[in-house]
Amino acid sequence: MKAGGFEPGIMTVPEIDAYIQTEIKRWGEVIRAAGIEAE
Amino acid sequence: MSHHRPSRVAIGLSNHQSRTRLASGRASFPRPCRYRASCSSTTSGASIAKHAGWKSSALRLPEPLDEIDARPALTADKGKKNEKTCTSPTGLATRPRSYLRPGAGRRLAQPQCSHRVPVHPRRLAGQYRPPSRQRSSARNSARPSSSRTAPAPAARSPPTMSPSRHPMVIRFCWATSAATRWCRTSIAKPAYNAVTDLETVAWIGTQPNLLCCNPSFPHDTLPKLIAAAKAEPGKYAFGSSGLGTSPTLTMELFKQKTGCDITFISYRGACGGRGRRAGRPRADGDFQHRSADEPGQCRQAEADGIERRQALAGHAQHADLRRDRVAGPRRDLVVDLGGADRHAGQDQGQVAPGDGEGAEVAPTSSRA
Numbered sequence: 001m002k003a004g005g006f007e008p009g010i011m012t013v014p015e016i017d018a019y020i021q022t023e024i025k026r027w028g029e030v031i032r033a034a035g036i037e038a039e
Numbered sequence: 040m041s042h043h044r045p046s047r048v049a050i051g052l053s054n055h056q057s058r059t060r061l062a063s064g065r066a067s068f069p070r071p072c073r074y075r076a077s078c079s080s081t082t083s084g085a086s087i088a089k090h091a092g093w094k095s096s097a098l099r100l101p102e103p104l105d106e107i108d109a110r111p112a113l114t115a116d117k118g119k120k121n122e123k124t125c126t127s128p129t130g131l132a133t134r135p136r137s138y139l140r141p142g143a144g145r146r147l148a149q150p151q152c153s154h155r156v157p158v159h160p161r162r163l164a165g166q167y168r169p170p171s172r173q174r175s176s177a178r179n180s181a182r183p184s185s186s187r188t189a190p191a192p193a194a195r196s197p198p199t200m201s202p203s204r205h206p207m208v209i210r211f212c213w214a215t216s217a218a219t220r221w222c223r224t225s226i227a228k229p230a231y232n233a234v235t236d237l238e239t240v241a242w243i244g245t246q247p248n249l250l251c252c253n254p255s256f257p258h259d260t261l262p263k264l265i266a267a268a269k270a271e272p273g274k275y276a277f278g279s280s281g282l283g284t285s286p287t288l289t290m291e292l293f294k295q296k297t298g299c300d301i302t303f304i305s306y307r308g309a310c311g312g313r314g315r316r317a318g319r320p321r322a323d324g325d326f327q328h329r330s331a332d333e334p335g336q337c338r339q340a341e342a343d344g345i346e347r348r349q350a351l352a353g354h355a356q357h358a359d360l361r362r363d364r365v366a367g368p369r370r371d372l373v374v375d376l377g378g379a380d381r382h383a384g385q386d387q388g389q390v391a392p393g394d395g396e397g398a399e400v401a402p403t404s405s406r407a
Contacts, residue, residue, distance in 0.1 A: 001244060011242035019242075027288055034291040 248289045265297050272300035 001008050011019065250261070258267045268275050277290050287303065294301055 006244050006246055008244040009242060013241075016242045027292075030288055030292045030295065033295055034288075036288075036291070 248286055265299055268297075268299035268301050273302060276302035 250264075258264045264275075290301070290303065293299070
């Protein structure tokens with residue numbers, strides 16, 4: 001995986017869920033600032 | 040309408056198909072395009088750059104933008120209402136996940152599993168099927184439990200899908216990034232809520248988005264690229280395969296952080312000539328705008344902020360594209376593609392759909 005450019009990592013399921021929620025907030029701000037709208 | 044200088048930058052998503060073509064030496068690149076950058080979300084951009092002979096190390100994100108990948112400290116919120124205590128005697132999650140992989144019902148490898156697992160209001164349950172049937176599976180899961188077809192126990196009827204589908208399934212269910220979940224424009228009317236209906240499986244790692252450029256491009260480092268983009272706003276463009284994809288959003292974040300005015304060109308569909316169009320000069324500041332119901336043709340849109348919309352009112356915007364589906368394309372946004380269009384048609388006869396660089400396989404529906 002590393003040879004292919006992938007960066008392995010491990011998270012527990014709750015950590016992933018928390019991370020996803022954080023990412024949603026972060027990228028939501030980016031999307032709103034860029035004016036991207038869902039079709 | 041003011042005349043804009045030709046775009047010289049194009050950034051494309053490099054997916055597995057394009058990587059395969061690159062590796063096999065069958066890939067073709069748009070000659071007019073002096074600068075290419077690749078944002079890879081599904082494979083290694085470094086590998087692509089290596090095969091393509093592009094300069095990549097100097098443009099690798101996010102060196103100058105550390106905050107892009109600055110992940111917050113993750114802590115499990117065990118006080119959430121949508122969690123319940125796992126009743127498994129072993130403490131491992133044993134919920135049916137037969138749609139994820141063969142051997143459904145087997146416990147997932149979660150050595151760090153706590154005894155509290157998230158429980159979503161709805162989740163896809165049942166054997167994994169190809170996408171068209173998977174939607175039916177999602178609808179089935181959304182029905183009342185009384186009319187729902189219970190997922191088959193894995194031990195009795197293991198899924199019969201081929202092993203090659205496993206990574207795709209995992210990627211679909213897990214690696215759907217938060218950004219893609221949020222801006223799920225790649226699916227017309229999904230039968231599920233991408234945020235709440237998909238169940239977390241495992242975290243296996245991350246992949247960087249990578250910027251690559253043609254060796255002939257002078258601005259071959261990020262500082263140079265940023266300086267050039269700031270010096271000549273609107274001159275450069277980047278492309279990605281579809282709105283809402285992680286490369287697109289990554290570049291939007293890049294623009295916001297750096298203040299660069301780089302035009303986004305969206306590609307959806309397997310158009311053999313899209314790369315050529317990416318490198319073509321824009322006519323009168325407009326993108327080549329095609330009706331959404333022309334199969335095989337790429338559709339290019341601009342997805343920039345409000346400020347840019349006001350500055351470049353003549354450009355095709357999302358609203359214009361939505362209008363297409365109702366009343367057809369705006370006449371003033373349709374331009375004569377001329378020789379490039381014919382050339383693109385020839386390409387389509389030579390290149391199988393989805394084989395081109397930066398391509399995502401186009402949806403088979405009429406929606407483009």
